[in-house]
Amino acid sequence: MVEAFAVASGKGGTGKTTSTLALGMALAEEHDVTVIDADTGMANLLFHAGLESVETTLHDVLVAGGAPAEAAVYERFGMDVVPCGTSLAGFEAADPERLRDVVATLAADTEVILLDSPATLASKSAVLPVVLADRVVVVLQPTIPALSDGLKVQEYAHSYGTDTAGTIFNKVSDSEDVTRVAEKSERYFDGPTLATVPDSDAVRAARRAGKPLLAHAPATAAAEAYRNAARTLDVRAGEAGAVADRFRSAVIPKEPNPGP
Ligand SMILES: Nc1ncnc2c1ncn2[C@@H]1O[C@H](COP(=O)(O)OP(=O)(O)O)[C@@H](O)[C@H]1O
């Protein structure tokens, strides 16, 4: 039984990787969780999870005749973590379409899959995790332009049958910003506001320490916000075989934009 989430945003640097690992650790208290760095062009999950020196990464799995998916799975912080390499050569050699099989294979043996996704609006293959997922978690800063980017992600998601799990407002420095944006957000996004995560030195320090926030600074307000978000998610258990079939047969969209 499995549900797959894409943790996504329109642009980079919003906190997708931070959020993926934080949600993953929180969900791992109750579920078997597999976290996959599906941001194969701008991978950075390995740095957040202390996995930068591992031998085999997703890049090695995504090449023709490459390593089996299991070879890139590492048990860390109570989760199964699949990091991706950072070299340009690795990215260029990788076939993003193979991600479908990787996710399908790993789906057989886990309850929650979190896909740390690329900036969705960046390129054609960047939308694949959003296409594959059951639901999308949109990560954004509480500004009107960011909201507009997030809505495009939701529009993509919905056009491929992916529901909205909710939104995470991240790097919040002024709670008035959220109040101003949240009302619009609740009107336009299908899901609830899952979390309001403060801009926090602890989050930056966790990244420098190579640990997920919930391992490095579990007692902070930011960590608590993610634990609450995980509780709100209310994981649905899809039948693993059906989910795997859906992943394998998913078609990468030709058009990078869903249109106006
Ligand atoms: N709530 C936060 N407060 C402070 N810094 C943050 C917060 N969330 C993320 N960051 C920092 O912002 C940078 C980008 O975050 P990251 O999760 O890697 O984003 P993405 O994966 O979307 O590119 C990292 O250095 C991270 O430590």
Ligand SMILES: [Mg+2]
């Ligand atoms: Mg990232």
